[in-house]
Amino acid sequence: MNRFTAWLPQHVDRRIRFFAWLSFIAQTTIIATGGAVRLTGSGLGCPTWPTCTPGSLVPTEELSYHSLIEFGNRLMTGVVGIVALILFILVWRIRAERRDLFTLSFIVGVGIVAQALVGGITVWTGLNPFIVGFHYVSSLLLVCVMAAFLVRMNGEPGPRERAVPAWYAGLTHATSAVLAISIVFGILTTGAGPHSGDAAAGRNGFDAEVLEHIHAWPGYAVFALTLALVIGAWSLKLPTLRWSLVLLGVELVQIAVGLYQARNGLPPLAVGIHMVLAALTAAAMTVVILHLKRPSATDAAAAVAPVEAAAR
Numbered sequence: 001m002n003r004f005t006a007w008l009p010q011h012v013d014r015r016i017r018f019f020a021w022l023s024f025i026a027q028t029t030i031i032a033t034g035g036a037v038r039l040t041g042s043g044l045g046c047p048t049w050p051t052c053t054p055g056s057l058v059p060t061e062e063l064s065y066h067s068l069i070e071f072g073n074r075l076m077t078g079v080v081g082i083v084a085l086i087l088f089i090l091v092w093r094i095r096a097e098r099r100d101l102f103t104l105s106f107i108v109g110v111g112i113v114a115q116a117l118v119g120g121i122t123v124w125t126g127l128n129p130f131i132v133g134f135h136y137v138s139s140l141l142l143v144c145v146m147a148a149f150l151v152r153m154n155g156e157p158g159p160r161e162r163a164v165p166a167w168y169a170g171l172t173h174a175t176s177a178v179l180a181i182s183i184v185f186g187i188l189t190t191g192a193g194p195h196s197g198d199a200a201a202g203r204n205g206f207d208a209e210v211l212e213h214i215h216a217w218p219g220y221a222v223f224a225l226t227l228a229l230v231i232g233a234w235s236l237k238l239p240t241l242r243w244s245l246v247l248l249g250v251e252l253v254q255i256a257v258g259l260y261q262a263r264n265g266l267p268p269l270a271v272g273i274h275m276v277l278a279a280l281t282a283a284a285m286t287v288v289i290l291h292l293k294r295p296s297a298t299d300a301a302a303a304v305a306p307v308e309a310a311a312r
Contacts, residue, residue, distance in 0.1 A: 008093035012101070012153050019087040020153055023108065024146040026080045028279060031139050033073040035275045039268035043127045045070030049120035077116050084108045098157055104149045111142045129191035136187060140279045147283035151290045159296040164238050169292050171232070172240070175225040176285050182218035183278055189215045190275075193266060212262055219258065223251050229288070240291045247284040254281055 009016055037043055045059075045066030046052035052059050052071055059067035088105040095102035115138045122131045162169060192208035226248045233241035254277040261270035 005093060009090055010093060012094070012098070016087070016090050016101075016153060019083060019090060020146070020149055023080070023083045023087050024143070024150060024283075026076075026083050027108075027139065027143045027146050028276060028283075030073070030076045030080050031136070031143070031279050032272060032276050033076045034136070034139065035272040037070050037073045038132070039272050040066065040069055042066035042069040043132075044123065046074065046123070049123040074119075077112070077119070081109075081112045081116075084112055100152045100157060101149060104145055104152065107145050108142060108149070111138065111145065115139060115142065133187040133191050136275070137183075140183070140282055143279045143283050144286045147286045148290060151287055156295040160293040161296045162292060163294040164233075164240060164292050165236070168229070168232050168236070168238065168240075171225065172229060172289060172292060175222060175229060176289060178218050178225060179222045179282065179285055182215060182222055183282065185211060185215035185218065186274075186278060190271070216258070219251075219255065223248070223255060226251055239294065240288050243284060243287045243291055247281065247288055250277060250281050250284050253277060 037045070042065075045064065045068070048054055051057045052067060052074075059071050084105070088102075088109050091098060091101045091105050115135070118131065118135045118138055122128070122135050125131050164172075188206060189208060189211040192206040192211055194208075226244060229240065229244045230248055232238065233244050254274065257270055257274050257277060261267060261274060264270070
């Protein structure tokens with residue numbers, strides 16, 4: 001074993017925890033910077049990819065402040081990638097016993113590369129609204145993967161069993177499905193609205209006003225279903241209670257912001273906050289789902305048995 005390998009963590013320590021949280025924050029931040037690009041009309045501030053212009057990797061003096069905004073978002077991709085790589089390296093030594101963390105960190109790394117390629121395709125297609133929407137979805141999914149990493153790093157490895165009644169687990173998964181529908185219609189609504197990312201970019205052709213209402217219906221349904229999850233967890237003292245309350249709180253803020261932006265002509269800042277909150281809502285939903293299970297009782301008993309035997 002060389003010195004570097006010996007330096008790597010042998011268990012989940014402060015280094016892994018720090019970079020896991022940093023990665024989650026970075027994944028959320030890049031949604032905010034990506035939203036800034038779109039909401040300021042800077043989507044084609046750098047008209048080529050992977051360079052900013054055909055002859056320059058960075059913005060030139062001839063370009064506008066839109067170029068700086070777009071280039072800043074591209075730099076953020078590099079930051080996200082570096083943090084993810086460090087986290088992957090940190091879990092390398094424990095990859096056998098913590099295969100869950102290793103797999104999740106690997107997914108994040110591959111996802112960032114794929115996300116960067118989708119970003120390039122977005123530029124090449126002149127900000128096609130469907131590609132832009134897919135680019136947002138890929139970012140949101142990476143936030144959810146990192147949320148899963150944060151949960152699993154605080155849990156025990158090994159088999160897991162359901163910790164809630166079957167009906168509750170089914171209701172939770174149904175809530176997540178309705179949330180996914182709400183997010184999809186939200187993306188379509190944005191793709192039909194005024195914030196295209198560039199004055200020359202096309203829209204998806206749908207009626208934005210109609211989509212606003214369609215997007216709201218599953219949003220309200222998610223809130224009602226989450227309220228049922230909270231009541232069920234409260235009455236049955238389930239392990240999902242705390243995070244279902246967090247989910248409900250995020251949804252309340254999300255609904256308030258959604259109503260505000262719809263009634264005030266879609267101000268860019270409110271739209272950007274709404275985008276970030278959608279990702280945080282999906283992350284909270286991910287955490288609730290992961291709390292539906294706990295370490296297997298038989299597996300836990302097998303782990304405790306040698307300790308008890310040694311104590312006799």
